[in-house]
Amino acid sequence: xxxxxxxxxxxxxxxxxxxxxxxxxxxxxxxxxxxxxxxxxxxxxxxxxxxxxxxxxxxxxxxxxxxxxxxxxxxxxxxxxxxxxxxxxxxxxxxxxxxxxxxxxxxxxxxxxxxxxxxxxxxxxxxxxxxxxxxxxxxxxxxxxxxxxxxxxxxxxxxxxxxxxxxxxxxxxxxxxxxxxxxxxxxxxxxxxxxxxxxxxxxxxxxxxxxxxxxxx
Amino acid sequence: xxxxxxxxxxxxxxxxxxxxxxxxxxxxxxxxxxxxxxxxxxxxxxxxxxxxxxxxxxxxxxxxxxxxxxxxxxxxxxxxxxxxxxxxxxxxxxxxxxxxxxxxxxxxxxxxxxxxxxxxxxxxxxxxxxxxxxxxxxxxxxxxxxxxxxxxxxxxxxxxxxxxxxxxxxxxxxxxxxxxxxxxxxxxxxxxxxxxxxxxxxxxxxxxxxxxxxxxxxxxxxxxxxxxxxxxxxxxxxxxxxxxxxxxxxxxxxxxxxxxx
Numbered sequence: 001x002x003x004x005x006x007x008x009x010x011x012x013x014x015x016x017x018x019x020x021x022x023x024x025x026x027x028x029x030x031x032x033x034x035x036x037x038x039x040x041x042x043x044x045x046x047x048x049x050x051x052x053x054x055x056x057x058x059x060x061x062x063x064x065x066x067x068x069x070x071x072x073x074x075x076x077x078x079x080x081x082x083x084x085x086x087x088x089x090x091x092x093x094x095x096x097x098x099x100x101x102x103x104x105x106x107x108x109x110x111x112x113x114x115x116x117x118x119x120x121x122x123x124x125x126x127x128x129x130x131x132x133x134x135x136x137x138x139x140x141x142x143x144x145x146x147x148x149x150x151x152x153x154x155x156x157x158x159x160x161x162x163x164x165x166x167x168x169x170x171x172x173x174x175x176x177x178x179x180x181x182x183x184x185x186x187x188x189x190x191x192x193x194x195x196x197x198x199x200x201x202x203x204x205x206x207x208x209x210x211x212x213x214x215x216x217x
Numbered sequence: 218x219x220x221x222x223x224x225x226x227x228x229x230x231x232x233x234x235x236x237x238x239x240x241x242x243x244x245x246x247x248x249x250x251x252x253x254x255x256x257x258x259x260x261x262x263x264x265x266x267x268x269x270x271x272x273x274x275x276x277x278x279x280x281x282x283x284x285x286x287x288x289x290x291x292x293x294x295x296x297x298x299x300x301x302x303x304x305x306x307x308x309x310x311x312x313x314x315x316x317x318x319x320x321x322x323x324x325x326x327x328x329x330x331x332x333x334x335x336x337x338x339x340x341x342x343x344x345x346x347x348x349x350x351x352x353x354x355x356x357x358x359x360x361x362x363x364x365x366x367x368x369x370x371x372x373x374x375x376x377x378x379x380x381x382x383x384x385x386x387x388x389x390x391x392x393x394x395x396x397x398x399x400x401x402x403x404x405x406x407x408x409x410x411x412x413x414x415x416x417x418x419x420x421x422x423x424x425x426x427x428x429x430x431x432x433x434x435x436x437x438x439x440x441x442x443x444x445x446x447x448x449x450x451x452x453x454x455x456x457x458x459x460x461x462x463x464x465x466x467x468x469x470x471x472x473x474x475x476x477x478x
Contacts, residue, residue, distance in 0.1 A: 043304060115323035118286055119382075123337035123389055124313025126306060133340060138327050213327075 004176050004187050014172030015194050021089050021158040021168055022198065026151055028094025033101025037139075038131050040102065041109050055099040063160050066096045071164045089161035089168075097154040104150050108143030109135055141213045148206035152199050169194055236295075237262040237393055237424050238283060243292035245278060245448075252278050254448040256292065260393070265425045267435040267456070270445035271471055276428045277320075279445065280397045283426065284315040297392055313341050316386030316394040320401050322378040324370035330357065330381050331366040334388045342389065349388070356384040360414050376407025380414050387418075394418065396427040430475065432460065444468045 004011060039051035058066065070092040074080045080088055112135055120134040140147075162171035173191040177184055238260040245253035252275045260266050268276045281287040282294060285301050285308060294301045296315060302308045324333050334353035338344040344352075357363045360380040362373070370378055379399055386394060396415065400408040412434050419425055419438040429435070435442055435456045442459040444452040446467045452459060460476075463469050 113323075115319060115321050116325060119317075119319065119323035119325065119385075121309075122284060122286065122312055122315075122317035122319075123385065124309045124311075124341040125337070126309045129340050133336060134325055141327065 003180065004183060004190055010172060010176075011169075011190060011194070014167055014169045015198070017086070017166060017168040018155075018158055018170075018194075019198065020086060021093065021161065021166070022151075022155040024086070024090040025093035025097060025154060025158065028090060029097035029101045029150075029154060032094065032098035034105055034136065036098060036102035037105035037109060038136070040106055041135075042131075043127055051102070055102055058096060059099040059103070061096075063093070063096045063157050064163070067092045067160055067164060070095070085161075085164065085166050089158065089164070089166050092161065093154060093158055096157070097150065100150045100153070101147065104143045104146035105136070105139055107146060108139030108141070111142040112138045141209075144206050144210050144213075148202055151202050155198055155202065156195065235262055236260070237264075237297055238426065239293070239295040240279075240282070241293045241295075243279075243282065243289050243294065245275075245282065245287065245289050252448045253282070253289070256450060258443065258450065258453075260424060260426060263422045263424055264440045265419045265423075265427065265438050266441045266443055267439040268426065268428045268443045268445060269430065269435065269459075269471075274445040275448040276445045277397050280395050280426060280428045283393075283395055284312045284317055286317075309341070313337070313389050314392045316389060316391030318379070318382050318386055318394065318396045318399045320398040322370070322375070322382045322402070324378055324381055324385070326370055329367050329369055330362065330373070333370065333381060334385045337385065337389050353384070353388055356387050357381070359417075360384045361410070374407060375403045376410045379403065379407075379411045383411075383414055383418070393424040393426065396425065396429065398428050398430075400429065400431055432476070436460065444471070446471070 036051045036054060039047040040055070042048060067089075070080060070088050080091070083091075116138060117130055117135055120130040125133070158168060159170035162168060162174065165171075167175075169191055173187060176187045180187065236259045238258075240256050240258045243253050243256040244251070256279060258266075258279075268279060270276045278287050282289050283296065285294075285304075296311065299311070302311055324330075325336065328336060331350065331353055334356060335344075335346070335349040338349040338352065339346055354363065354366065357366055360383055362377050362380050362384070365373055365377060365381070370381070373381065383394075383399075399415070400411050403411060408431070412431060415425070415427070415434065416438045425438075427434070427439070439456045442452075442454060442456045443450055444459065444463070444465070444467075446465075451465045452463060452468055454464075459468070460472065463472055
């Protein structure tokens with residue numbers, strides 16, 4: 001009989017998968033979200049439209065719907081066939097989180113004084129250079145708190161892929177509960193602590209960045 | 218202030234060279250408001266033109282049209298014989314040749330003073346980092362803030378920030394420098410240090426278009442004074458004539474108000 005204490009390596013393994021999911025989806029969401037934010041504030045109307053549509057479409061759709069699309073519907077269309085589950089989970093959670101990241105960064109872009117972008121244009125920077133060297137670095141600083149909230153929500157959202165056969169923390173917890181129904185409280189506490197630790201790391205990192213960047217603003 | 222003997226590009230140019238900046242029949246509207254009306258202005262190479270006028274007269278807008286931070290609705294603007302390009306890379310290249318100094322300095326808040334001055338030369342001009350830094354140190358030295366190179370803008374006084382902003386613009390080796398009320402956001406004791414840098418720049422032969430209320434600067438450094446009111450240029454004369462015997466009633470009224478104190 002599996003026990004949450006005697007089989008603690010299973011707990012660690014499950015959380016390791018959760019961490020991988022969170023890191024990879026976070027990376028995808030940050031890159032795609034930054035791109036979407038830049039497109040939305042950019043001069044090209046078509047790209048603004050594409051980005052706005054993506055944000056509206058994905059932000060207003062439940063994560064589970066996105067997961068069903070990536071895991072079930074997309075293979076029917078010939079997409080992601082044979083893609084490893086970890087990658088599918090990453091794609092689903094990353095694509096879902098990107099618009100939230102985009103909007104957090106866009107709020108940061110709006111917080112950067114207009115004069116900063118004007119000064120960059122005045123020394124001959126192109127829009128891309130302006131974004132990369134002047135606007136986005138300052139926008140990131142201003143969007144640390146909302147970005148942290150978004151990444152925290154994303155980390156917890158990785159639990160949704162448990163439904164699709166990834167043995168991450170939530171799936172493992174369900175597995176333990178099914179096999180040891182008398183130990184439910186202990187199992188719950190163990191897994192809750194695991195999630196709390198992960199999420200607190202994000203909060204701490206955000207706090208550290210805010211402190212570090214305070215002087216330079 | 219330390220003055221080094223390196224001179225900006227174009228310093229050999231005579232004061233009355235050919236036209237460098239030309240505005241012809243320029244019109245600009247903000248909605249129904251006609252903020253620039255029939256603006257004709259030609260600035261010769263090496264010339265220093267001061268634009269003066271009551272607030273809301275369109276003088277800042279005029280200044281900002283020359284590097285297309287404000288697009289115009291009709292008319293022509295030529296810089297060094299070339300019409301202003303539309304948005305895009307060509308416009309970026311054009312802007313690199315036109316230095317701009319803002320009322321609110323607009324130094325890049327997340328970059329050090331040195332990085333503020335080297336960013337354009339490295340990213341826009343493609344200079345090597347070492348080369349850009351050597352040049353930046355020279356310019357910072359010239360405007361008297363060499364000691365502050367590793368600080369952030371927020372750690373400097375307004376006057377120091379504005380001098381860095383001038384160095385940042387000069388680092389691009391511009392053909393012409395635009396100053397949009399460069400001393401209006403400064404405490405009185407800091408105004409002089411910025412004006413000194415500007416006078417030095419004028420003496421080195423830089424072509425300058427300066428929107429300002431500093432009559433002292435206009436008298437010392439300007440070749441011409443342009444007086445604007447209600448979106449029109451009402452007078453264009455030499456500074457002495459303008460300050461002693463202005464022609465238009467608007468100019469008399471304006472000078473009466475600002476010279477009384």
